[in-house]
Amino acid sequence: MANGRDNERLAFGDLTPREKELLRGLRPMLKQALPEITEAFYARLLDFPETAALLQDPTTVERLKHFQRNYLHSLTEGECDATYCANRMRMGQTHERIGLHPQWFLLAYSIYFQILAPIIQRHLATDPDRLTNSLMALQKAFLFDASLALESYIASERHRHLQQLDSIVNDSADVIIMLDQKKRFRAWNRAAERIFGWTRAEILGQPVQVIVPARVLQSGELEQIDKIVNQQGFCHLETIRQAKDGRLVPVELTTSLLRDPQGKPLGRSVILRDITERKRLEEAKLQTERLATIGAMSAKLAHEIRNPLSSIILNIELVHDEIDTLAKAAPEGANEARTLLRALESEVRRVQRVTEDYLAFARLPRLEREWVALNDVLQPGLAFMQSLFDASKVRLECDFATDLPPLLVDEAQLWQAILNIIRNALEAMPKGGTLYIRTARAGADVLLTIRDTGRGMTELARQELFKPFFSTKSGGTGLGLPLTQQIITEHGGRIECQSVEGQGTTFLIYLPCPAGS
Numbered sequence: 001m002a003n004g005r006d007n008e009r010l011a012f013g014d015l016t017p018r019e020k021e022l023l024r025g026l027r028p029m030l031k032q033a034l035p036e037i038t039e040a041f042y043a044r045l046l047d048f049p050e051t052a053a054l055l056q057d058p059t060t061v062e063r064l065k066h067f068q069r070n071y072l073h074s075l076t077e078g079e080c081d082a083t084y085c086a087n088r089m090r091m092g093q094t095h096e097r098i099g100l101h102p103q104w105f106l107l108a109y110s111i112y113f114q115i116l117a118p119i120i121q122r123h124l125a126t127d128p129d130r131l132t133n134s135l136m137a138l139q140k141a142f143l144f145d146a147s148l149a150l151e152s153y154i155a156s157e158r159h160r161h162l163q164q165l166d167s168i169v170n171d172s173a174d175v176i177i178m179l180d181q182k183k184r185f186r187a188w189n190r191a192a193e194r195i196f197g198w199t200r201a202e203i204l205g206q207p208v209q210v211i212v213p214a215r216v217l218q219s220g221e222l223e224q225i226d227k228i229v230n231q232q233g234f235c236h237l238e239t240i241r242q243a244k245d246g247r248l249v250p251v252e253l254t255t256s257l258l259r260d261p262q263g264k265p266l267g268r269s270v271i272l273r274d275i276t277e278r279k280r281l282e283e284a285k286l287q288t289e290r291l292a293t294i295g296a297m298s299a300k301l302a303h304e305i306r307n308p309l310s311s312i313i314l315n316i317e318l319v320h321d322e323i324d325t326l327a328k329a330a331p332e333g334a335n336e337a338r339t340l341l342r343a344l345e346s347e348v349r350r351v352q353r354v355t356e357d358y359l360a361f362a363r364l365p366r367l368e369r370e371w372v373a374l375n376d377v378l379q380p381g382l383a384f385m386q387s388l389f390d391a392s393k394v395r396l397e398c399d400f401a402t403d404l405p406p407l408l409v410d411e412a413q414l415w416q417a418i419l420n421i422i423r424n425a426l427e428a429m430p431k432g433g434t435l436y437i438r439t440a441r442a443g444a445d446v447l448l449t450i451r452d453t454g455r456g457m458t459e460l461a462r463q464e465l466f467k468p469f470f471s472t473k474s475g476g477t478g479l480g481l482p483l484t485q486q487i488i489t490e491h492g493g494r495i496e497c498q499s500v501e502g503q504g505t506t507f508l509i510y511l512p513c514p515a516g517s
Helices: 004-012 017-025 027-045 058-075 082-097 103-123 128-170 190-196 214-218 221-232 276-326 331-362 374-384 386-391 411-427 459-464 480-490
Strands: 175-180 185-188 234-242 248-259 265-274 370-372 394-400 407-409 433-442 445-452 494-500 504-512
Touching: 017 027, 017 128, 027 058, 027 103, 058 128, 103 128, 175 190, 190 265, 214 221, 214 234, 221 234, 221 248, 248 276, 370 374, 370 411, 374 386, 374 394, 374 411, 374 433, 374 445, 386 394, 407 411, 407 504, 411 433, 411 445, 411 480, 411 504, 459 494, 480 494
Parallel strands: 394 433
Antiparallel strands: 175 185, 175 265, 234 248, 248 265, 370 407, 433 445, 445 504, 494 504
């Protein structure tokens, strides 16, 4: 049954009853001349490189000739209906699939007419009027067939281009979205689903504000973007957007104005690139530069303080000796003097410890690497600390993997980094607890896990943990964990911290295995 579009096509190419009768009258002649016609058409195809290249296989040639015979039979039926239109449009789809240019359709029907016209002229030589009218009916049928094939080709080509465009958008690693004039989502690709968490079904029709953090909205950023886009046609900036789970995502954003062919605004196209990793690397580079500056300053300052401190401590010890001598004459006064000196000595030694920490941080020696098993680094050090664990009422639980490859490390510096973490763990468990230490293989790394059951820390404290001079301890220098991180990084590894306030803290140290291990 013909649909509305088929009716339009049939009305355009409608043959009169007389034209249909003339085409049916050509059937006996065409049936007799079919071998001559198909061979002549095949020979002409070989004259064109694009079609000759497609006719190398005998099976393909035979299928072509069979198709031509069926086509000429149907041409002389003189009937046009929905099935006729569908068959002609399939011809266009076939030619588009095998890569023939649309101009080929017009050329093919021209070749048909060039071959058929002389045969028809011989057949109707005695009836000039019928000859003229038959050729006109044939031309009309060919033009209608060509228009159907071209329409199919254009539709198929357009569909293919739309599929390619859809693939480009959806397979892009960057977020590609489209907003309408009211700033509502109209397109949302797979990268957007992956990065922001909303599916296409959830987000389409929603306003753009759903992915913009409240403080960014309040700053007037969207209005500023609109202003720039309206002036320049596009706007590029770095900003942040918000995922479905509330996570903030740093992005590089380009917004462009979309217009229809008449220049009327349609909305906005937006391309966003997740730059979380780039920001992390920039922050790490900035911190490294900051540490280098701090290290140089610390070394200078510590050097200037160190010598006077040593002199002060030496003189305090001499004063102790003098007090012991004077105590025989005035015991009570001597005791008071000793108390004051002990307080003074305690403060001076605290300054001395801070100075030593600064020097250790600033003058971290170059790695002296050797092949060492991680378990062999841990076991003697932990055994030496057992009395400290007992005094702190901390139970040590170890789980060391036996299949670990040796690592190329600086044993002394690596143990120093581990020791800093263990000391922090003990300080986090002032009333005792359990310290878990585990080694395991983790892909291309050896993983060292150090977990305590102490007081834990807030999320804000965890984020600041490796920044120099940040400390949660009274009197701490805030250099222990930055020093630990620096040692691990110089070994090619990385350190991570997980903590829950009131439940404890876990440090994960990943050290790279040697190649081929």
